[in-house]
Amino acid sequence: MSACHCFYDDVNKMSLRAGSTVRESGGVVSGISTVVYHANYDSITLDNDMVVVQPFEPFQVGPNIQIVNVPSKFGYEAPAGLPVTVVGWGMDGDGNRPEQLQKVDLSVGKTSICKDIFADYNPVTESMMCAGVIN
Known part of the structure; x- marks a missing residue:
């Protein structure tokens, strides 16, 4: 889950990184399989600024990758x-x-x-x- 306004670029040029707090290294990297924007997202007011992003392959849960409950x-x-x-x-x-x-x-x-x-x-x-x- 992320914010729609973070996905302003072509998602085919983007990737997801899990298990690291460093932007360009560590953890596990995956391409993006699916992006689902909130149907009522408003890029001006940022109302409903929510997106669900699915990696090509699921990230393996471990010490540095955990499931977040919502x-x-x-x-x-x-x-x-x-x-x-x-x-x-x-x-x-x-x-x-x-x-x-x-x-x-x-x-x-x-x-x-x-x-x-x-x-x-x-x-x-x-x-x-x-x-x-x-x-």
Whole structure:
């Protein structure tokens, strides 16, 4: 699972790496077999920014490759205060792509607070989760 906005390029030129926190080495690499974008993804607002990506061959579960559980209930809303970890290869503040996988530990915030904070910037919708340091 990933974010649709990460799949802006031809997926035939992309690959998946599992079992490593270094962008260009280690772990196991596979090509992409299937990409399923959320049917209601909006590239302007990033509403429903979810994609399921399937490698050509399943990754073998081991010490550095684990299965991540996601809620099975449609419409699940994480409760405010729930600790969450966000990881990714997104560009840093200078527009550079990091060599190391980035990680930050946050808490889920109240959606109503995020809606107020971002009201003049971008709408916060029901498909989005609010997280950060929010008092």
